[in-house]
Amino acid sequence: MSTKKISFGTKPTNKPVPVAADDWVENREVGNVESMKRLTIDIPESLHRAIKAQCAMRGTKIANEVRELLLNKYGNH
Numbered sequence: 001m002s003t004k005k006i007s008f009g010t011k012p013t014n015k016p017v018p019v020a021a022d023d024w025v026e027n028r029e030v031g032n033v034e035s036m037k038r039l040t041i042d043i044p045e046s047l048h049r050a051i052k053a054q055c056a057m058r059g060t061k062i063a064n065e066v067r068e069l070l071l072n073k074y075g076n077h
Helices: 021-027 044-057 062-074
Strands: none
Touching: 044 062
């Protein structure tokens, strides 16, 4: 009977992530970007499907499309 040898990668370490990386993730700012608030709405499934399909064809995200529509209607007043 032959034995099969399996090799494993290097053993993970418990080294802490550099403080600079943690600080950047927690306190990053990109210019003067206004903080965001979450908005939840209910829409018919057929409308969601249509929006999702159009966004997929354009390679965009639903949130970005909806945000743009809301900014055009209500933004900068």
